[in-house]
Structures are given as structure tokens and as C-alpha cells.
């Protein structure tokens with residue numbers, strides 16, 4: 001294992017700037033967009049580096065996969081910081097669980113931070129559109145453009161997932177006061193646990209507690225807390 005790393009380090013060190021390689025996939029660096037890790041200044045393909053960053057837990061220090069020094073940030077060619085977007089490759093049930101547990105632990109601020117993540121992804125999507133236009137103008141190879149498109153598709157997918165999660169979170173918080181919401185959350189979590197174990201054995205019983213359509217009857221009577229004044 002160490003010898004592989006040494007070979008990569010040697011390959012990266014030997015290559016001149018023109019023929020530098022990505023230390024993760026070992027392809028020429030200029031075939032796709034690249035990022036520089038700070039402060040060690042090692043360069044990788046942007047998508048390779050992001051994929052690697054997502055495999056590492058966000059709450060621990062990420063060591064550079066080449067030199068193991070801890071990474072403070074990732075910087076793109078334009079000098080701007082590259083952040084990993086919220087990974088959403090998980091199963092739908094797990095994502096619902098994240099929302100429920102987030103609401104339980106952080107309340108509304110969980111939804112606010114999810115909203116911020118969505119804004120961030122929107123911004124990244126706009127940036128990748130610009131990058132794509134520049135790449136075409138510069139007549140970059142197909143591979144370079146495909147790399148941008150693939151990241152764009154991934155970001156779209158995540159944005160869509162967050163849209164769904166925000167909607168799901170909103171239906172739960174709209175149920176009423178804190179106690180009602182907490183009650184609903186534990187019911188939902190129980191249902192998730194049930195369907196998780198059901199999925200393991202048989203696939204039939206995949207019902208979520210929050211079925212989408214019960215908007216025909218009760219038109220949300222806002223049970224206004226009739227607050228009596230205490231004298």
C-alpha cells in the first residue's frame with residue numbers, strides 16, 4: 001500500500017506542470033477541471049477530490065490522500081473555494097430518517113440549514129454552467145465537458161432530493177405545536193424502522209406513515225391555542 005502511495009508521489013513529483021497527473025486516478029491533470037488542496041498544494045481532478053472528500057466523515061480532519069497532511073480547504077483554478085455538497089446517494093428511507101432526527105435534535109434550524117445547502121447547490125449549478133460555457137469556448141476535450149455535465153447531473157439529483165426532504169419536513173412541522181410534532185416524529189421513526197426491517201424480509205409492506213393524499217377531508221383547521229390570560 002505504502003509503495004503505491006510512494007509511486008504516486010514520485011509520479012506527481014516527476015511530472016512537469018504540463019504533464020502533471022491527478023494523484024487519485026493517475027490521469028493527466030489537464031483532462032478535467034482540477035483543484036489544489038491547501039496548504040499542501042497537491043492537485044487533483046475536482047471530481048476525484050470531491051468524491052474522495054465525500055468518503056471521509058465531515059467532522060474529522062481530512063488528510064491529503066497523497067501526503068497525509070491535514071487539508072484546510074480545496075481551491076479551484078479560479079481561486080475560489082470548492083466545497084463538497086451534501087452527499088445524497090443514500091436510500092430514501094435513510095434520508096427521511098436524517099430529516100426526522102434533524103428535526104428532533106435541532107428543530108427548525110435543521111430545515112434552515114437544509115435550505116442553505118440547497119441554495120449552495122443552486123449556486124454550484126450556476127457556476128458549473130459558466131464553467132461549461134468557458135470550456136466550450138476554450139475547446140476543451142469532450143472528457144473535460146462530460147466531467148462538468150456529470151457533476152451537474154449529480155448536483156441536480158441532490159437538489160431534487162433536498163426539495164423532497166424539505167417538503168417532507170414542512171408537512172411534519174405544519175402538524176401543530178412542538179409536542180404534536182415530536183409525537184409525529186417518533187411515529188414516523190417507528191414506521192421507518194418497521195419498513196426497514198420489513199424490507200429486509202419481504203418487500204410488500206412498504207407504507208410510510210405520512211401518506212401523501214389526505215387533503216380531501218379536513219381542510220387544516222388551525223387549532224389556535226386559545227391562550228387564556230393569567231392574571
Ligand SMILES: [Zn+2]
Nearest residue numbers: 022025045048
Ligand atoms: Zn483524477
Ligand SMILES: [Zn+2]
Nearest residue numbers: 040042064067
Ligand atoms: Zn498533500
